Amino acid sequence: MPEPRTGERAPELEAFMDGLRKLRTRAGEPSFRKMAAKSGAVSHATLHLTVTGTRLQPWETVREFVRACDGDEEEWHARWQGVQLVLSADREPEPAPRWRSKSFLVPLALVLVAAIAAVVVILLPGEQDTPAPPHHGDSSRFVADVTIPDETVVKPGTQFVKVWELENTGTVEWRKRYLRRTDLPVAPGACRTPDRIPVNDTPPRGRVQVTVTVSTPPNAPVDCKVFWKMVDEQDRELFPSSRPIYFSVLVRA
Structure with a gap:
């Protein structure tokens, strides 16, 4: 099914869905089938609608998406x-009583609009998730795991050095860039690294x-x-x- 065009959604709904998409990206972009399996309460198709549909899904559905x-x-x-x-408020405006004059209704409407806008600003913050302005021709490619292949077994309470190789496949020079860990704050018992x-x-x-x-956790077994x-x-995210990219190790005593 083709994804609806952005213009078919209310701006507030589009911003909300965009936030959910970024949440899924920070979680490593699990497939909707994996998310449904982790939830055990909703189907993968329903989870997909949460970020592609034209209507706001019930909280019970959104909650399962967030949990996954x-x-x-x-x-x-x-x-x-x-x-x-x-x-x-947009869908079901309350009709004004007939006895109210227009001079009273206009300022009342302005107050309601200002209040709703304030709620959106407070409840839908997006500054921390705002992507960097796109640079035309900017792109990247993962080349190889230079050290520590996936599923390498490591000891608890030790350190290892992970190295990736990346390629700048675009036409824009990379300057002052970083890799940022996506699962911040780090959960107790997880492998520890710098934030970026x-x-x-x-x-x-x-x-x-x-x-x-x-740094691996002191206890085992743990899959990092x-x-x-x-x-x-x-x-700000560039791509x-x-x-x-990721590393995956098995912490075993």
Whole structure:
């Protein structure tokens, strides 16, 4: 089924869905089937509609989407309530009593619009998720795991150095860029790393190796899979629609 055009959705709904898409990206872009399996309460098709449909889905459905992406349920419930309030106000305006004069209704309408706008601003913050302005011709490609192949077995309470190789496949020079961990704040018992790591300046068609030191948790067994996205120095995502890179190790005593 083709995805609806953005113009077919209310702006508030589009902003809400965009936030959910970014939440899924930060979770490593799991497939909707995997999300449905993790939820156990809704189908993959229903989860897909949560970010592609033309209507706001019930909170019970949105909650399962957020849970499958390890999001903050309280935060997203507040966002959902804000969007529902705005959409309900647009869809079902309350008729004014006949005895009220137009001079009274106009300022009242302005007050209601201002109040709704304030709710949207408070409940739908997006500054931290705003992608960087796109640079025409900017693109990247994952080349290889230089060290620590996926599913490598490592000891608890130790450190290892993970190295990836990336290629600047575009026409824009990479300057002051980083890889940022997507699962912040890090859960207890997970592998520890810096929140973000620098990417050396790289010319078009150049390759760069990116290094991160990883500390494994003291207890085992633990499976560590950590995803990373490229950001600029303002911490804005540079390739929001691309898949993250990651490392995956098995912590065993």
